[in-house]
Amino acid sequence: MADLFSLAGMQGPARQELADGAVLLRGRALADEESLLASLDGIVAAAPFRHMVTPGGFTMSVAMTSCGAAGWVTDRGGYRYAPLDPLSGRPWPPMPAVFLKLATSAAAEAGFAGFMPDTCLVNRYEPGARMSLHQDKDEGDLGHPIVSVSLGLPAMFQFGGLARNDKPQKVPLEHGDVVVWGGPSRLAFHGVLALKDSAHPRLGRNRINLTFRKAL
Numbered sequence: 185m186a187d188l189f190s191l192a193g194m195q196g197p198a199r200q201e202l203a204d205g206a207v208l209l210r211g212r213a214l215a216d217e218e219s220l221l222a223s224l225d226g227i228v229a230a231a232p233f234r235h236m237v238t239p240g241g242f243t244m245s246v247a248m249t250s251c252g253a254a255g256w257v258t259d260r261g262g263y264r265y266a267p268l269d270p271l272s273g274r275p276w277p278p279m280p281a282v283f284l285k286l287a288t289s290a291a292a293e294a295g296f297a298g299f300m301p302d303t304c305l306v307n308r309y310e311p312g313a314r315m316s317l318h319q320d321k322d323e324g325d326l327g328h329p330i331v332s333v334s335l336g337l338p339a340m341f342q343f344g345g346l347a348r349n350d351k352p353q354k355v356p357l358e359h360g361d362v363v364v365w366g367g368p369s370r371l372a373f374h375g376v377l378a379l380k381d382s383a384h385p386r387l388g389r390n391r392i393n394l395t396f397r398k399a400l
């Protein structure tokens with residue numbers, strides 16, 4: 185008999201509350217897979233992935249690009265949102281309609297109706313790449329949630345509390361999963377453990393993460 189678990193690919197319930205204001209929507213992006221990947225190709229052609237440097241001088245293992253009215257950048261001068269891609273000196277590629285529709289509808293499902301992101305950070309993890317525990321706090325108004333879409337290789341997401349030393353839960357994320365956090369969880373510490381090597385049928389040895397935010 186087809187129950188919720190078999191429909192969700194034996195991964196557990198389609199919707200999982202991680203904390204107050206934080207929801208995992210399993211497989212939520214799968215229906216838009218083809219148009220998301222086609223749009224992604226367009227973004228990367230115009231604004232290639234690059235490994236940026238932290239203010240402390242470390243080169244990030246995750247390669248990044250952005251689309252939308254601003255892009256998240258880091259260099260020796262700090263973290264910030266920039267209206268122009270520093271590589272090209274031109275505006276970032278526009279946010280594709282399918283990106284915006286997925287982000288706004290997933291946010292609404294998670295309880296954040298009216299979310300209107302103006303930036304999407306595109307993260308590319310190759311095997312071994314990781315993102316250490318951090319808070320997203322470079323945005324002007326922390327009243328808006330974050331919508332995070334996972335594509336390609338599976339990863340172990342860490343979702344902690346509001347203090348750096350709160351023990352994070354380990355949340356396995358797969359192709360098509362969407363995590364939304366805001367409200368009381370907006371400043372939750374989170375990160376991604378080093379990506380294990382394998383191959384994804386559509387994205388090869390890569391995990392792509394789309395992080396939607398209202399930055400400006």
Ligand SMILES: O=C(O)CCC(=O)C(=O)O
Nearest residue numbers: 305307320332376393395
């Ligand atoms: O790759 C992820 O799942 C998280 C990315 C993230 O936390 C960020 O870009 O700030």
Ligand SMILES: [Fe+2]
Nearest residue numbers: 318319320374
């Ligand atoms: Fe983050």
